[in-house]
Amino acid sequence: MPLLMVDLDNTLVDRDAAFRDAVTRFLVEHHLPATEVTWVMAVDAGGYTARHDVAVAMNDRFRGRVPATAVQALLGRGGADHVVLTDVAGDALSRASADGWACVIVTNGRTVRQGAKIFRTGLDRLVQGWVISEKVGSKKPDPMIFHAAADAVGASLVGAWIIGGSAHADIAGADALGLGLGLRSVWV
Structure with a gap:
């Protein structure tokens, strides 16, 4: 059974759009200018800035206007309640599974938040594991982590594919596994 490993954030789901929606709602709730969304998104850097560092920056910027607990709540959810799975992505996973591929989501992040995204979007019903x-x-x-993905579905990394949105995490991960496996990658 061939193995297809797919990244979650900004590959299967638009993590940045979901986080932007959550931040926009946060700004409205706290009567802050809508223009602050650009600043928050820049600090967040597509989710690559440590949550603690984002919290410190937001607490400093919004001191006296927003309780630290509200910032923590926003970052704890991370936009997980705003993610959607496009029909195109869902159909592609369904076709890959129907063609005999073992599809596994491989994602960096916190278990609760990433799991919430997987279940919210219905990805749990479209893949064989994560x-x-x-x-x-x-x-x-x-x-x-890629070995863990293969083990999760009892598949081999030989001839596997990795699809992801990060050259540093996904494509470098494929390269780190070595060319001897015949592994291929696609950078979205």
Whole structure:
């Protein structure tokens, strides 16, 4: 059974759009200018800035106007309640599964937040498994997380594909596994 490993954020779901929606709602709720969304998104850097650092920056910027607990709540959800799965992505996974591929989501992040995205979008019904960095104790591009993905569905990494939105995490992860496996990658 061939293995297809697919990234979650900004590959299967538009994480940045979901986070932007959550931030926009946050700004409205706290009577802050809508223009602040650009600043928050820049600090967030597509989810690559540590949540603690984003919280410190937001708490400093909005001191006296927003309780720290509200910032923490926003960052704790991370836009998970705003993600959607496009028909195109869902159909592609369905076709891959129907063609005999073992489809596994491989994502960095917190187990609760990433799991919420998987269940909210119905991805849990479209893939054969998923691995989340916090749960397995390894982050992309570390090859260990890809080995965990293969193990999760009893598949081999030989001839596998990795599809992802990050050159650093996904494509570098594929490269770290080595060319001897015949592994291929696609950068979305």
